[in-house]
Amino acid sequence: xxxxxxxxxxxxxxxxxxxxxxxxxxxxxxxxxxxxxxxxxxxxxxxxxxxxxxxxxxxxxxxxxxxxxxxxxxxxxxxxxxxxxxxxxxxxxxxxxxxx
Amino acid sequence: xxxxxxxxxxxxxxxxxxxxxxxxxxxxxxxxxxxxxxxxxxxxxxxxxxxxxxxxxxxxxxxxxxxxxxxxxxxxxxxxxxxxxxxxxxxxxxxxxxxxxxxxxxxxxxxxxxxxxxxxxxxxxxxxxxxxxxxxxxxxxxxxxxxxxxxxxxxxxxxxxxxxxxxxxxxxxxxxxxxxxxxxxxxxxxxxxxxxxxxxxxxxxxxxxxxxxxxxxxxxxxxxxxxx
Numbered sequence: 001x002x003x004x005x006x007x008x009x010x011x012x013x014x015x016x017x018x019x020x021x022x023x024x025x026x027x028x029x030x031x032x033x034x035x036x037x038x039x040x041x042x043x044x045x046x047x048x049x050x051x052x053x054x055x056x057x058x059x060x061x062x063x064x065x066x067x068x069x070x071x072x073x074x075x076x077x078x079x080x081x082x083x084x085x086x087x088x089x090x091x092x093x094x095x096x097x098x099x100x
Numbered sequence: 101x102x103x104x105x106x107x108x109x110x111x112x113x114x115x116x117x118x119x120x121x122x123x124x125x126x127x128x129x130x131x132x133x134x135x136x137x138x139x140x141x142x143x144x145x146x147x148x149x150x151x152x153x154x155x156x157x158x159x160x161x162x163x164x165x166x167x168x169x170x171x172x173x174x175x176x177x178x179x180x181x182x183x184x185x186x187x188x189x190x191x192x193x194x195x196x197x198x199x200x201x202x203x204x205x206x207x208x209x210x211x212x213x214x215x216x217x218x219x220x221x222x223x224x225x226x227x228x229x230x231x232x233x234x235x236x237x238x239x240x241x242x243x244x245x246x247x248x249x250x251x252x253x254x255x256x257x258x259x260x261x262x263x264x265x266x267x268x269x270x271x272x273x274x275x276x277x278x279x280x281x282x283x284x285x286x287x288x289x290x291x292x293x294x295x296x297x298x299x300x301x302x303x304x305x306x307x308x309x310x311x312x313x314x315x316x317x318x319x320x321x322x323x324x325x326x327x328x
Binding site: 033 | 235237252280282283284289290291292307308309311
């Protein structure tokens with residue numbers, strides 16, 4: 001019985017991860033098409049589902065930096081570094097934004 | 101190749117010396133503090149530990165061939181004035197001196213500095229500009245009446261052609277557009293590439309991610325900054 005429950009939970013978690021990945025991919029699609037507001041909305045949707053999504057914060061940071069929202073981008077990269085201190089890309093962006 | 105001497109290796113002086121060296125210029129770096137000289141010695145062509153305000157010592161360095169000397173001992177006002185005087189006497193072609201107050205700047209000019217810079221004041225003004233108006237990315241006064249400014253493209257400008265902006269009344273010219281173009285890296289990550297369009301044509305359209313580099317009078321730029 002317990003086995004069934006944990007299997008069900010794992011399945012649910014896997015599905016949730018898949019949903020978040022799909023949302024982030026949609027965000028990337030919007031970003032590449034220079035639809036920045038739509039991209040931001042998608043990444044925020046992903047963050048609402050998983051407040052520890054490094055990918056969502058990272059992509060949000062890139063998009064905000066692209067539209068010169070320095071403060072917003074800095075906060076997003078800071079969040080990535082809080083979740084993954086060794087994230088080289090986020091560190092580079094964060095350092096550049098702090099220097100600016 | 102032009103020969104440079106940087107006297108005083110504090111934050112400003114060492115930044116100037118390193119930036120010149122990075123551009124492939126010959127740089128003689130001078131400071132009375134051995135540690136400061138050691139810190140920079142490997143990156144510049146020559147470095148010397150000497151008290152530059154000591155006339156004999158400075159003259160012994162053979163500064164005659166130096167094209168431009170940057171005197172960045174600003175905090176030590178007396179020393180900077182002495183150094184400019186000595187350099188003038190040696191015959192250095194161009195002397196640029198850092199000043200900390202307007203009076204200091206006036207004296208440096210009077211004793212022979214060809215140009216006086218106020219890095220702290222200039223940086224303070226730039227920071228104040230960008231804090232007062234977050235859409236200003238950079239700001240620099242080019243005369244008493246005109247400035248050059250990097251401004252995040254106002255919403256009203258998005259998707260419009262330059263010719264439709266009707267900036268004639270403001271007498272402000274957009275001299276370049278910096279654009280962040282979204283890309284995907286080889287690793288599949290999102291990124292952006294910065295492109296710069298110098299002297300954009302009237303048909304060029306403004307994008308959401310553009311930064312406009314504009315030149316104009318203070319009043320004109322103020323008007324454009326007021327556009328949302």
